[in-house]
Amino acid sequence: MSGQVCFLMDGAVALVTLSNPAKFNAMSRAMWRELRQVFAELQQRADVRAVVVAGEGGHFCAGGDIAEYTDFRFHPEGLRDFHENDVWGGLSAMLACDLPIVAQIEGNCMGAGVEIASCCDIRVAGQGARFGAPIAKLGFPMAPREAELVAREVGLATARQMLLEAAVLDAPTMLVRGFLQTVLPDADVPAAAFQRARHMARLAPQAARLNKQTLRALAGGLDAAALLPTAYDYADHAEHREGIAAFLAKRPPNF
Template sequence: MTGQVRQTLEGSTAKVTLSNPAKFNAMSRAMWRALREVFTGLQRNPEVRAVLVAGEGGHFCAGGDIAEYTDFRFHPDGLRDFHENDVWGGLSAMLDCDLPVVAQIEGNCMGAGVEIASCCDIRVAGQGARFGAPIAKLGFPMAPREAALVAREVGLATARQMLLEAAVLDAGTLLARGFLHTVVADADVPAETLSRAQRIARLAPQAARLNKQALRALAQGQTAESLLPAAYDYADSAEHREGIAAFLAKRAPHF
């Protein structure tokens, strides 16, 4: 087994680092399982208000660890277990996390990297970052739930280009197509993403969780009307009262 997923905490901001630097942080099965454990733990941690996801050594994630593939890819049951339990287990833990997640995208962001970035709320990339899912060169398609996730976030036209042409796109293109929120000089990516995560962490944490829950429900096809029964239960919360009181008193809120 190679690679690991590390978690560190700086104040109320957690940093999750994909670490398999010899392979540009390609995701091994162990790393997918660790990703699930890390985000399941973050979801339960009331002290964390924002999460930053990064790769080690100047790359985000170059895809899956192909050296492992001959162990399971040639048998339908093993292949299903890999995608539905290991991969989707990690991705769904990210998607189910109510904390705002910021992606620090540098260098290679391919295949699994695009999938992980698609689970993040705010995506910051360096000018030299490259994006794609050229698995057609490896002879297999993207798994259905992973394809649905990527198509929703990068857009169907871009997903077709990545999967059918094995196209590799630059950061400027992904910014223009709405996948990225900002592109900065490569050297500025770590500082920019940390600044954004810390800024989020200073905002109202309950509001962030409620917004993520609502946006997730809407993305899953629920109607706004279905959310109305509990939509205003926060009315008497301390956070709500503090935010309004601070505005009226012309002072910074203490969340």
């Protein structure tokens, strides 16, 4: 068993760290399970308003921990359990989290790294970051739900290039293709990621949660009309009243 996923608090921002530095933070089975536990806990915490996901030691995540693969990949039941319970368990916990999530992407962002970054709302990358899912070199495809997630976020054309050509793309290319919000000098990435998270943490927390719930429902194929019965239940909420009152009084809101 190698690596861990942990978090620490910096004010209202949680820093979630993928830590397996000897393998560029490749995800072990234990790390996928810990990722699920961490985000399930963050979802329930009222003191957290934003999250930064980063890798340790100058890399985001180089993919899965291939050293473990011979233990379970060569029979369908074990392979299904790994992808549907371990991997999708971690990814789905991130997707279900109503907190704004910033990806702090440095160095390698491959395979599992692209999947984890695809669960984040804002993606900040360094000039030296590299993106891909070259698993065709390992003889297997991307699992269906993971492929759906990646294709939705990187775009179908880029997903095809990553999976069929085993292409590795640089950060400026991923910025042009819409996967990244910004690309910065490598040394500036940690501070920029935290700055964006802190900014979001100062905004209305209930509004952020409601926006994420709406966007998640729409991404899942739900028609906007289905959301209308409860869409305006926030009308009398204190946060809503404070935001409007602060604007009219020309003062910063106190959320």
